[in-house]
Amino acid sequence: MKLPAMPFNIFTKHLFKLLLCLFLITSCQESKDEQGSWQKIFDGESLAGWSTKGGEATYAVKDGIIVGTTVANTPNTFLTTDKMYGDFILELDFLVDPSMNSGIQIRSNSFPHYKDGRVHGYQVEIDPSKRAWSGGIYDEGRRKWLVTLKDNPKAQKAFKQNEWNTYRVEAIGDTIKTWINEVPAAHLIDEMTASGFIGLQVHSIKGEQKAGTEIKWKNIRIITDNLSKHARKSPLPPVITKNKLTQDEIKNGWQLLWDGETTEGWRGAKLTTFPTDGWVIKNGELTVLENGGEESAAGGDIVTNEVYGDFELKLEFKITEGANSGIKYYVDTEINKGPGSSIGLEYQILDDARHKDAKLGSHEGSRTLASLYDLIAADSNKFVNKIGEWNTAYIKSKDNQVAHWLNGQKVLSYERKGKDFLQLVSESKYAKWPDFGTLEKGQILLQDHGNKVSFKNIKIKIL
DSSP states (O other): OOOOOOOOOHHHHHHHHHHHHHHHHHHHHHHHHTTTOEEEOOSSSSSSEEEEEEEHHHHHEEEEEEEEHHHHEEEEEEEESSSSSSSEEEEEEEEETTOOOOOEEEEEEEEEEETGGGGEEEEEOOOOOTTTOTTTTETTTTTEEEOOOOTTTHHHHHOTTTTEEEEEEEEEEEEEEEEETTTTEEEEEEOOOHHHHHEEEOOOOOOTTTTOOOEEEEEEEEEEHHHHOOOOOOOSSEEEEEESOOHHHHTTTTEEEEOOOSSEEEEEESSSOOOOSSEEEETEEEEEOSSSTTTTTSSEEEEEOOOSEEEEEEEEEEETOOEEEEEEEEEETTTTSSSSOOEEEEEEEEEETTTTGGGGGSTTTTTTTTBBBTTTTOOTOOOOOTSSSOOEEEEEEEEEEEEEHHHHHEEEETTSSSSSHHHHTTTTGGGSEEEEEOOSEEEEEEEEOSSEEEEEEEEEEEE
């Protein structure tokens, strides 16, 4: 017996119901699996496992809720986990007063060497203002905005004023994704920090903002195992920061000195083109290869095509065991036309623990990491990351006042062309080069000392 044909609209309706049921079954199963993986990091009764950092705002537990309260004349305050987290999935609920700004710190840290212990790291923004960037990613104490919601109106509309909101944050490898009330908010790929504490921010107040304003959090839970099983896909295109300028950097006049992909803007110090040997570009890293520690033995030093006067320069570098290299500035490749390195002031890059140069130099310690090579020693209490991890170098030269920073810590300063500087030069091996270190403008140089060293995120600001 042949059954009568089903009208198309009825068939579509039944098909939709079937697919919906399958989706709900799958979602319920996923929810059930996820439910058994959650761990509470707030017990609902006390602040055990948490500590306060920064300012003097207060935190208390009331009816199973963490309540943060603003205090006048104090900087940002953070209630942070004592435990550090690397890869994780985090969910929590928050209720914020419409007059306040706040945020959830993830992979954040507080070190004595960095801005006197200032809390710094990724922050999932809580923004009840008209801007509505809740769920965006801000880099507290470092690079400022990394991902805003200006091009994500769905997420902007997802925030509920004067109501509880739910965040989901996935930090897995170099990728951070956020959701606000189940709406995708941010998708970031960034390599700067792999682990740190989780923190709840009570922002400093100013203007018409009032002391005693409350911010609340509850249902704080985390997954740290089998993350690939629970991770969600995000429909948002990722914001990639590697060898890119952040919004704040663009606003403040920074420029990429290396594009992360080509040799554009650079050449060999003794060549008219980029070296064909000795340097490789791979995975957004510029690497000088190992060649037995012989200076300029393979590809040789590389320099910028452009010259610079007053500037700020920052980059990240990674050394191998026993490595030696350097960042030179105010370089003139014509001063020394013979073999060897071009002459210029040098921010030393060195494995202090393993390279003999750390114990040499015209002044004690003047050949150690971040020193002004062979002239001025860097602070011996400097903080250095482990071999194989990235360190940050920063050099500022303005009106002949020069300073070196390492990993956010100022490690030396001097007056270029000043009496003391000129005296040091006159007593050093550099005395034979006229105008050493006193050029009005010069090139930036990355040194090939025959050891494997990698560079990335090379940026400059002309002052």
